[in-house]
Amino acid sequence: MHIKFEGFEHMILKFLRVVLIFSVSLVFFAGCHETSTQPTSVEPVVQSIQAPEKVYTESNEMITIRVNAWDPQGVSDLKTVTFTLLDSSGAFASGHFNDDGTDGDIIPGDGQFTGVFSGKDFAGHGTRVFLQVAAEDQEGHVSSPARDTILVHSGKMNALPKIISITLPDSVNLAVDSVLTLSAALTDPDGEADLLGLGVQVFPAQGVSPVWQDTLFYTGASGTGQIEGQLPILIFKNKQGEYIFRLTALDKSGGSSEAVIRMVHVFKIVHNDPPVLSELSAPDTVSRSSGQHFVLSVRVTDPQGLADVSQVYFNTYKPDGTPSSGNPFFMRDDGQGGDATAHDGIYSLGISISTQNATGNYRFVFYAVDYSGAVSQPIVHIITVVP
Secondary structure, three states: OHHHHHHHHHHHHHHHHHHHHHHHHHHHHHHHOOOHOOOOOOOEEEEEEEOOEEEEOOOOOOEEEEEEEEEOOHHHHHEEEEEEEEEOOOEEEEEEEEEEOOOOOOOOOOOEEEEEEEEHHHOOOEEEEEEEEEEEEOOOEEOOOEEEEEEEEOOOOOOOOOOEEEOOOOEEEOOOOEEEEEEEEEEEOOOOHHHEEEEEEEEEEEOOHHHEEEEEEEOOOOOEEEEEEEEHHHHHHHOOEEEEEEEEEHHHHOOOOOOOOEEEEEEEOOOOOEEEEEEEOOOHHHHHOOOOOOEEEEEEEOOHHHHEEEEEEEEEEEEOEEOOOOOOOEEOOOOOOOOOOOOOOEEEEEOOOOOOOOEEEEEEEEEEEOOOOOOOEEEEEEEEEEE
């Protein structure tokens, strides 16, 4: 029994131990729940810095830096944003930004603080400066610092050149024009001496690669900012269509202006002038009873060359005004049919008069026609037929 009693007692003690451990665990976990509650943040926060990537020590333009800050109690609780400029040796300038609508700040009380600097503020501190800012609220709480890096260049930023005007023909005739004249008026805020020239790129209307590109260099010889060049028509490679000219002013510092776009219509229409008659050789009077055979001849020239002459002929009209039944009478320049020399531009035809012809004035009208259908001015000649 004693042994049984001892076993029962042991079981009671084991049960009490388990209850004790469970109770302690509840207290432990309950305690953990209470300690996980986060305290309310009161410090302001710097959300962003808007600073230029690089500045120029001799720049004439002011450098504006903006800092956006936030506060858990609202932006009205923000007091200021302080800044520090640092170089490799440490801080060399400090101060605070404004949010009162002055000195470059746009809207007062919006949480965006503004600071304005000059290029000289960064001079003498190497090529890299660090900007460190922190926001402070009305209760004296200060945010974690935020940093940005600004690259510093000596001198001043290159001012880009500009195109004032462009003169370029709207169209080009490949059959007539040999060059395309392009002129422009350019300007550069850094002075005329900084002008390099005019960049020219020529694209087909449906293409992405230029068919031609070059630079017309500015020499100053044509006057202030004036530049003129002649582009060979060969740049169009004898292909008709619409072409896009992309033009930019270039300076010696590597700057370029905004592009100016012009369209040029390229076509090919061959201009044609008609042939010209001259030096007609024909008798004024012939006798129908003489049985005389005579030659009519006329010189022909053509602005496009003798090879462009298609026909040379004459029509005759009887003394009563009616046309002859044999019209037209074609003349030759092949050394035959009364023509003395072939291909010399003198067209000839031998004719004769018989007793069958009526007497009176016969009107001869001479023409020349080229292969384009252009007709010369006529030459009219009267031959009087006598008995």
